[in-house]
Amino acid sequence: MLANIFGKLTLKAVQHGPIIAVAQLTMLLGVLSAIGLLFYLKRWKWLWKEWLTSLDPKKIGVMYIVVAVGMLLRGTTDAAMMRAQQSMSVGTSNGFLTSDHFQQIFTAHGTIMIFFVAMGLMFGLLNLVVPLMLGSRDVAFPFMNSTSFWLYVGGAVLINLSLVLGQIGATGWLAYPPLSELAYSPGVGVDYWIWSIQIAGIGSLLSGINFIVTILKMRCKGMDLMKMPIFLWTVLGSMSLVAFAFPILTATLAMLSLDRTLGMHFFTSDSGGNAMMYVNLIWAWGHPEVYILILPAFGIFSEVVATFSQKRLFGYKSMVWATAGITVLSFTVWLHHFFTMGAGPNINAFFGIMTMVIAVPTGVKVFNWLFTMNHGRVHFNTPLLWFFGFIATFTLGGVAGVLMSVPAIDFQVHNSLFLVAHFHTMIIGGVVFGYFAGIAYWFPKVFGFKLNEQLGRYAFWCWTIGFLTAFVPLYILGMMGATRRLDHYDASMGWQSLFIVAGVGVLIIGLGIAFQVLQMIVSIKQRKSNLDITGDPWNGRTLEWSTSSPAPFYNFAILPEVHDRDAFWDMKYGSSKSTKSTNYTNYTDISLPKNSSAGIFIATFASLFAFSMVWHIFWLGILGIVGVLVCLIIRLSDDETEYIVSAETIAKNESINLSKKATH
Amino acid sequence: MSTDTKTNTESIWSYSMGFVLSICLTSIAYLLIRQNGHNKTTLVWYIVGLAMAQLVVQLVFFIHLGAESKPRWNKLAMLFMFVVISILVFGSMWIMNSLNYNHPAMNMTDGEVIKDEIIKR
Amino acid sequence: MTNIIKTEDSSKTLLGFWVYLMTDCVLFASLFATYAVLQNNTYGGPSGKQIFDLPNIFIETILLLTSSFTTGLVMLAVKKRNKNTVLLWLAITWVLGALFLSLEISEFRSMVLAGNSWRSSAFLSSFFTLVGTHGLHILAGLLWAGVLAFQLATKGFTENVTRRLHLFSLFWHFLDIIWIFIFTIVYLRGTL
Numbered sequence: 001m002l003a004n005i006f007g008k009l010t011l012k013a014v015q016h017g018p019i020i021a022v023a024q025l026t027m028l029l030g031v032l033s034a035i036g037l038l039f040y041l042k043r044w045k046w047l048w049k050e051w052l053t054s055l056d057p058k059k060i061g062v063m064y065i066v067v068a069v070g071m072l073l074r075g076t077t078d079a080a081m082m083r084a085q086q087s088m089s090v091g092t093s094n095g096f097l098t099s100d101h102f103q104q105i106f107t108a109h110g111t112i113m114i115f116f117v118a119m120g121l122m123f124g125l126l127n128l129v130v131p132l133m134l135g136s137r138d139v140a141f142p143f144m145n146s147t148s149f150w151l152y153v154g155g156a157v158l159i160n161l162s163l164v165l166g167q168i169g170a171t172g173w174l175a176y177p178p179l180s181e182l183a184y185s186p187g188v189g190v191d192y193w194i195w196s197i198q199i200a201g202i203g204s205l206l207s208g209i210n211f212i213v214t215i216l217k218m219r220c221k222g223m224d225l226m227k228m229p230i231f232l233w234t235v236l237g238s239m240s241l242v243a244f245a246f247p248i249l250t251a252t253l254a255m256l257s258l259d260r261t262l263g264m265h266f267f268t269s270d271s272g273g274n275a276m277m278y279v280n281l282i283w284a285w286g287h288p289e290v291y292i293l294i295l296p297a298f299g300i301f302s303e304v305v306a307t308f309s310q311k312r313l314f315g316y317k318s319m320v321w322a323t324a325g326i327t328v329l330s331f332t333v334w335l336h337h338f339f340t341m342g343a344g345p346n347i348n349a350f351f352g353i354m355t356m357v358i359a360v361p362t363g364v365k366v367f368n369w370l371f372t373m374n375h376g377r378v379h380f381n382t383p384l385l386w387f388f389g390f391i392a393t394f395t396l397g398g399v400a401g402v403l404m405s406v407p408a409i410d411f412q413v414h415n416s417l418f419l420v421a422h423f424h425t426m427i428i429g430g431v432v433f434g435y436f437a438g439i440a441y442w443f444p445k446v447f448g449f450k451l452n453e454q455l456g457r458y459a460f461w462c463w464t465i466g467f468l469t470a471f472v473p474l475y476i477l478g479m480m481g482a483t484r485r486l487d488h489y490d491a492s493m494g495w496q497s498l499f500i501v502a503g504v505g506v507l508i509i510g511l512g513i514a515f516q517v518l519q520m521i522v523s524i525k526q527r528k529s530n531l532d533i534t535g536d537p538w539n540g541r542t543l544e545w546s547t548s549s550p551a552p553f554y555n556f557a558i559l560p561e562v563h564d565r566d567a568f569w570d571m572k573y574g575s576s577k578s579t580k581s582t583n584y585t586n587y588t589d590i591s592l593p594k595n596s597s598a599g600i601f602i603a604t605f606a607s608l609f610a611f612s613m614v615w616h617i618f619w620l621g622i623l624g625i626v627g628v629l630v631c632l633i634i635r636l637s638d639d640e641t642e643y644i645v646s647a648e649t650i651a652k653n654e655s656i657n658l659s660k661k662a663t664h
Numbered sequence: 665m666s667t668d669t670k671t672n673t674e675s676i677w678s679y680s681m682g683f684v685l686s687i688c689l690t691s692i693a694y695l696l697i698r699q700n701g702h703n704k705t706t707l708v709w710y711i712v713g714l715a716m717a718q719l720v721v722q723l724v725f726f727i728h729l730g731a732e733s734k735p736r737w738n739k740l741a742m743l744f745m746f747v748v749i750s751i752l753v754f755g756s757m758w759i760m761n762s763l764n765y766n767h768p769a770m771n772m773t774d775g776e777v778i779k780d781e782i783i784k785r
Numbered sequence: 786m787t788n789i790i791k792t793e794d795s796s797k798t799l800l801g802f803w804v805y806l807m808t809d810c811v812l813f814a815s816l817f818a819t820y821a822v823l824q825n826n827t828y829g830g831p832s833g834k835q836i837f838d839l840p841n842i843f844i845e846t847i848l849l850l851t852s853s854f855t856t857g858l859v860m861l862a863v864k865k866r867n868k869n870t871v872l873l874w875l876a877i878t879w880v881l882g883a884l885f886l887s888l889e890i891s892e893f894r895s896m897v898l899a900g901n902s903w904r905s906s907a908f909l910s911s912f913f914t915l916v917g918t919h920g921l922h923i924l925a926g927l928l929w930a931g932v933l934a935f936q937l938a939t940k941g942f943t944e945n946v947t948r949r950l951h952l953f954s955l956f957w958h959f960l961d962i963i964w965i966f967i968f969t970i971v972y973l974r975g976t977l
Contacts, residue, residue, distance in 0.1 A: 682857070683850070694973070697839070715969040726857055738800065744807075757818070
């Protein structure tokens with residue numbers, strides 16, 4: 001240990017290879033152009049003040065989404081490489097990837113998509129929407145919110161660093177032992193995996209606590225829980241799952257790390273270790289994790305369907321109960337991920353039945369959405385299109401899931417491409433489509449102008465058709481016996497044509513992504529003609545639409561008071577119709593959090609600690625821990641963390657906004 | 665839970681009572697094990713019961729759970745926590761023990777397998 | 786206006802900290818579950834019965850329990866805004882906690898020197914990790930108490946300091962509750 005000042009890190013750690021080099025160069029180019037642009041435009045101070053050190057959740061939300069989209073590009077590239085390999089690597093050909101590289105790619109793909117794309121998009125949307133929808137000015141713990149974001153970035157940096165220096169694990173995105181133990185994965189790959197998600201995971205856990213307290217304690221006056229928009233109920237459910245499931249991940253990753261670093265024997269194949277306990281624990285976290293991702297997507301659909309049907313959501317109470325049911329039940333099904341591990345008929349039967357049961361509340365939600373649209377004035381805007389895509393695909397994948405909840409059937413398709421198709425249908429058709437709907441829906445609120453509708457439509461169709469083209473062949477292949485994670489197969493299997501079709505599907509999805517990028521560019525160019533002047537572009541029902549677009553930095557000059565569900569709709573048309581008075585002068589001073597760089601420093605030291613654990617650099621580890629503690633103590637010794645926005649400033653700001661609306 | 669509201673449970677009486685009760689419960693459990701006068705299962709039930717009792721004592725007398733005003737989010741959060749950890753701990757024990765059925769651990773004998781499968785000899 | 790926000794802060798932070806403690810319970814539950822599953826996997830090495838020093842553990846338990854009681858006395862003094870009494874009981878709590886930790890470290894040390902380390906078997910790995918994680922929490926608590934004492938001494942009973950003393954007392958009580966279960970399930974049951 002005291003051998004080398006850089007621990008195990010040597011120049012040999014820099015990865016070589018033509019394909020890797022392309023990835024490294026792309027990343028380098030991206031980073032350098034960002035830095036270059038900042039120097040050229042002289043925007044460093046602006047970036048630091050306006051964005052990086054801001055504790056405004058509206059800013060933090062945008063940053064989350066930017067990082068998540070960046071990681072989406074890497075994850076999709078991994079997917080494209082896998083598809084290409086599997087289309088080519090038949091019979092005598094071995095494709096263009098070595099087995100080891102292929103294994104690292106599918107590991108990186110899964111890890112990045114779940115932890116850095118899905119979780120990132122989710123927390124991004126939550127930051128942007130939750131305070132506004134609650135009628136509040138901020139989340140409960142703004143500084144912790146910032147720290148959570150920077151810890152997420154730290155994790156992302158680590159997993160991207162593994163592409164340059166070292167490797168990522170070749171173990172799959174959940175790194176089962178004994179393969180992930182030191183004996184069979186002696187390199188740094190698994191350590192990079194452990195520490196990047198450990199750091200990001202702590203950020204998620206803190207955010208879970210943050211949003212729970214925000215929703216329970218910061219609702220505006222009159223907003224009882226049963227008057228909250230359903231989106232907030234699903235967020236509450238999801239964040240409860242985050243708070244109570246992520247500690248299991250933290251503990252399990254720590255134990256694997258202790259096995260690898262301190263020679264312990266939790267999951268080793270000798271000295272009494274039990275690798276199956278890892279599988280048990282990781283899925284006890286892993287199953288709630290997928291519900292963490294899908295619940296907010298369900299919530300988004302509830303808002304989108306109601307808004308674009310110009311009709312109240314059908315069955316509010318049953319939606320609340322369905323959400324609560326899903327939240328609790330998601331802790332009772334985790335064994336269905338390892339029916340084949342041999343726990344016997346009684347256990348398999350119990351968990352199989354629970355898995356079937358948890359499908360019921362989701363069914364309740366689907367019917368409620370459909371009943372909402374019934375007799376509504378339906379507007380086929382892009383957000384609602386994503387909902388239709390979701391209905392088509394998620395239902396398909398959902399029934400595949402119910403099929404697999406029967407242990408006897410699962411024994412046939414476990415770890416086959418049928419399983420892979422199922423969970424991608426859930427995640428793409430459910431989570432990704434849901435978050436895309438949310439982004440399209442709330443984009444005007446965040447940036448002040450609408451996205452180009454036509455390009456959004458093209459993107460939607462490409463994604464939906466592309467998704468079906470990419471994954472329906474996988475359902476078939478799974479039924480034909482194709483296992484997951486194959487980097488080569490026999491020509492006699494007759495699978496190649498289906499793999500090629502799947503590859504074409506990914507290309508169509510890629511076209512969809514291209515349309516989304518184009519949509520962003522065109523929308524920005526056309527923003528002046530698509531301005532959202534009123535702040536309410538969709539004739540919305542919830543409080544966020546009562547502010548200007550973008551919302552002022554203090555969200556609400558006067559905190560709203562609500563009397564009914566669909567509070568804003570009620571204010572516009574209902575009994576709470578507010579008299580529009582432009583001479584409202586009852587503004588009072590508001591206290592808002594000051595900017596803070598503490599979150600950045602804490603996350604940097606935490607990431608340095610993580611890096612030191614990967615490469616066994618002793619002194620850096622100590623520095624990391626001490627750094628985190630010192631920064632925390634400094635920040636928590638600061639008694640002046642807020643600043644006052646005077647009533648005059650608010651009055652001025654509000655009158656500017658009102659005059660903008662008037663001259664429209 | 666607030667330090668500024670009048671909670672008459674936060675007093676020298678509650679802390680002292682809690683302390684004395686906890687000492688008693690701890691000592692009883694300790695002495696029971698040292699004496700080892702009952703069979704193992706009974707003893708385990710006793711000490712677990714004593715631990716649960718001490719948990720309640722400390723929650724009430726030290727943490728003053730239940731003294732807070734509505735809405736009682738703390739209680740709800742704790743309830744959910746108990747549900748989750750019960751499922752996690754007992755579920756894991758059930759699952760891992762059943763897994764031993766197909767891969768018997770070194771301390772599992774043939775006799776147990778024969779009994780489980782009701783193999784007739 | 787600002788005052789209203791601050792009192793709101795207290796109840797928000799209290800709830801937030803409580804939720805964090807609940808998540809910490811889940812973390813410990815994961816370690817307990819692992820211990821429950823692996824405790825008999827001694828790989829030919831000693832079991833708990835052979836290496837636990839129960840009288841020593843009993844002393845540790847009484848020390849920690851007493852420190853939980855003195856934390857209550859800290860809170861009573863906070864209520865009366867009596868700075869010196871708070872500092873006194875905080876110091877006593879700190880000493881009791883440090884004694885607990887030093888006994889635990891010497892227990893670990895003697896086990897390792899006898900050849901029973903965390904590398905020896907799954908049982909020992911899970912034992913050292915479960916009990917050690919609790920010990921790390923105690924260490925964090927001692928550090929926190931030290932910083933709080935300093936802040937109280939220099940700034941007096943500000944809103945922040947008062948609230949944090951309350952949070953610290955919750956944390957310390959919670960650690961003693963976790964210890965009840967370690968004492969019972971690991972040590973008492975382990976010697977049967």
